Amino acid sequence: MDVCAAADVPEGAVVAFEALGRSFLICNAAGAFHAIAERCTHSAWSLVGSDLVGCEIVCGLHGGRFDLRTGEATTPPASKPIRTFVVRTRGERLEVGVTPPPR
16 A cells, blocks of 8 residues: 655654554664554554664663564563564555454
């Protein structure tokens, strides 16, 4: 699904989007785009406004980190992976492989 222009997510940015009933983030880590679920798996805290450190996002509530490439939790208290979505650059646009949540 076409989500936004690549320029809408500058390097180091974490930008929130909603599509097909899902809230997700597109993160630009060193020029590579990644899409992840919007909530931390540890406490369901919103990751909007979270910092990127290398290819990890840091939850602002307890400091748990997730690898943007795989979704794996890399530091406690986070232990469950976060959902990731495929991101594709098509021209100047970003497409994200978002599907509706199960019913």
